[in-house]
Amino acid sequence: MKMIREFQLSLSELNQSDRVLAAVSTGVDSMVMLQLLLSLPFQDRPQISVAYVNHQLRAASEQETDFIKSFCQQHHLPLFMTSWPRSQHPKHGIEAAARDFRYHFFAEVMRKQQINQLLTAHHRDDQVETFLLKLIRGGQLQQLKGIAAKRNFSLLPNSWILRPLLPFTKDQLRTFARQEKIEYFEDETNAELTVQRNRLRNRLIPELVTENPQFKEHIIDYQQQLGCLQAAIQPLLQQKLQLITIDQKVYSLASWQRQAKPWQQLLLKKILSIPRAKVVQQQQAEALQLLSNPNKPQGRISLGKNYFFFKEYNRFGIIYRQANSTTQPTNFHCSLEFGKWHRLDDGNQIGLFKWNPQLLQPHDQVFKLTTNLFFPLSVRHRKKGDRLLMTNGSQKVKKILIDHKIAQSQRNNLWLLTNNQDQPIWLIGVKHGHLSEAAVNGRIQYMIIFRNEVAL
Numbered sequence: 001m002k003m004i005r006e007f008q009l010s011l012s013e014l015n016q017s018d019r020v021l022a023a024v025s026t027g028v029d030s031m032v033m034l035q036l037l038l039s040l041p042f043q044d045r046p047q048i049s050v051a052y053v054n055h056q057l058r059a060a061s062e063q064e065t066d067f068i069k070s071f072c073q074q075h076h077l078p079l080f081m082t083s084w085p086r087s088q089h090p091k092h093g094i095e096a097a098a099r100d101f102r103y104h105f106f107a108e109v110m111r112k113q114q115i116n117q118l119l120t121a122h123h124r125d126d127q128v129e130t131f132l133l134k135l136i137r138g139g140q141l142q143q144l145k146g147i148a149a150k151r152n153f154s155l156l157p158n159s160w161i162l163r164p165l166l167p168f169t170k171d172q173l174r175t176f177a178r179q180e181k182i183e184y185f186e187d188e189t190n191a192e193l194t195v196q197r198n199r200l201r202n203r204l205i206p207e208l209v210t211e212n213p214q215f216k217e218h219i220i221d222y223q224q225q226l227g228c229l230q231a232a233i234q235p236l237l238q239q240k241l242q243l244i245t246i247d248q249k250v251y252s253l254a255s256w257q258r259q260a261k262p263w264q265q266l267l268l269k270k271i272l273s274i275p276r277a278k279v280v281q282q283q284q285a286e287a288l289q290l291l292s293n294p295n296k297p298q299g300r301i302s303l304g305k306n307y308f309f310f311k312e313y314n315r316f317g318i319i320y321r322q323a324n325s326t327t328q329p330t331n332f333h334c335s336l337e338f339g340k341w342h343r344l345d346d347g348n349q350i351g352l353f354k355w356n357p358q359l360l361q362p363h364d365q366v367f368k369l370t371t372n373l374f375f376p377l378s379v380r381h382r383k384k385g386d387r388l389l390m391t392n393g394s395q396k397v398k399k400i401l402i403d404h405k406i407a408q409s410q411r412n413n414l415w416l417l418t419n420n421q422d423q424p425i426w427l428i429g430v431k432h433g434h435l436s437e438a439a440v441n442g443r444i445q446y447m448i449i450f451r452n453e454v455a456l
Contacts, residue, residue, distance in 0.1 A: 003168065003176050007036045008044060010149070010164040018046040020117045020162075021080075021110055023102070025052070026064040029121035031184040032173045033165055037119070038075060046117075051109050053102050054083040057094075057189060064185050080109045095195060107155035116159040122147050125170040125201075128219045132200050138281065140269065142230055146223045154275075169216075237266055250317040253291065264288075271318065277303040291316060298408050312407030319409075336377045336448070346413065349451045350379055350428075355444045361451065367417060367426045369435060369446040374419035377448065379428075382416050388424045391434040397424060400431055417448060 014020065022037060024030040037048050052068045054061050065081065072079040082105050090097050106118055127146040134143045149166050153159040165173065177184060193199050208215045240263060244255040251271065256264060268288055272279045283301060287309045290299045301309040308319050332345045341351040353359060360366060387394035401411050417426035425433040428450050 033121040049078040123165040277307040313405040365450040367448040389433045
């Protein structure tokens with residue numbers, strides 16, 4: 001029979017050494033899928049287990065439970081069952097909650113039984129309904145591709161969800177069930193118009209089919225076209241992403257700006273693809289506006305789940321912050337002892353020595369002094385109101401950081417060398433104060449070395 005041949009082709013990668021878990025509800029879709037699995041030639045038939053959830057949503061639930069028990073016993077199929085307690089039923093969003101309960105149960109069974117393939121009975125009409133649901137709710141363009149015939153099972157590593165009935169319409173499944181005398185149960189809740197999917201299935205789609213009998217076929221065709229376009233563009237998008245990448249989840253603003261505007265938007269959407277955070281369109285628009293605003297060199301946007309989108313001068317990207325994390329500077333304070341290295345709380349080192357260029361290593365930063373009048377010297381993080389001593393007065397440390405485009409996230413981690421009055425004389429790694437400049441007109445006697453490596 002044609003349907004059996006097509007079904008066999010959709011599962012051609014499986015054989016009798018594979019183990020699958022068939023998600024069955026006792027409705028026509030899943031019972032046809034189960035019968036088609038049993039009709040596969042022995043050498044092509046995987047080892048079948050059945051998973052069933054009694055949602056306790058209708059009076060026939062107990063009868064359906066008895067039915068699936070009997071069916072699996074008759075066909076020697078391992079059956080794994082559970083019930084969704086009424087006490088866990090939410091007042092709103094029950095369809096999504098039921099689905100979440102089901103799939104967590106499936107994942108638990110697969111983990112315990114060492115099964116890595118889940119079969120569900122989604123069909124061609126489900127594709128159309130899903131397309132319209134996504135269209136109504138809004139979201140990402142790639143979501144309009146609909147239901148994939150095969151995808152990773154997100155709840156279980158190294159496992160898959162297969163949908164072997166996607167080539168068939170609901171009418172085809174009903175016809176096959178009638179011809180093969182397959183027993184199944186009708187879910188009367190599918191007629192309840194309080195559920196959005198049911199309204200689409202029972203009202204909107206029939207009206208659209210009346211307008212054009214080929215409506216469903218056109219939707220499927222659009223999904224296939226979209227899938228082809230996205231598959232073709234992904235390698236090029238990945239190449240462009242590599243071109244703008246600085247580090248993990250950190251990107252070059254200048255490189256991004258050199259891309260054509262359509263590519264800028266596609267790249268940004270890919271960067272913001274965080275499954276846990278579920279970034280919405282408004283957040284994407286805010287991120288695009290931030291990147292495109294030359295008058296705002298820094299900014300941060302909360303994406304939810306402790307994820308943040310940031311822009312810091314010529315860098316942007318995604319950071320993750322624990323709820324109790326802080327960017328406040330520590331109260332670390334260290335007085336420098338002559339001739340000794342001191343380890344700072346971030347692992348860097350600093351030391352005060354007699355002037356001796358031979359002590360310097362290639363990546364050292366050095367501050368030169370001609371006198372010890374300002375001893376003892378100390379090192380600390382910046383604090384509010386700090387001003388760096390310059391030849392003609394002083395300059396606000398905050399302004400220096402802005403002028404040098406030091407990212408906000410880095411500012412509290414910078415170190416200051418201070419004199420015996422706790423006045424900053426060196427913003428380490430950024431700018432020297434006038435005491436170091438004075439060495440030009442005097443004999444250098446001392447040096448302060450800042451080193452990123454352990455001194456030998």
